[in-house]
Amino acid sequence: MFTWGRSAPGGAGALRAAYIAALRAADSGDFEALATFLRS
Numbered sequence: 001m002f003t004w005g006r007s008a009p010g011g012a013g014a015l016r017a018a019y020i021a022a023l024r025a026a027d028s029g030d031f032e033a034l035a036t037f038l039r040s
Helices: 011-027 032-039
Strands: none
Touching: 011 032
């Protein structure tokens, strides 16, 4: 079970949106946003 987003500013919805955007960028070959997200 994922625990991310429980105390994130803007709630889990904002964090989920950032994660999905990073995944979509990675699908296009740009892994920088995903790497940044994973390090945060």
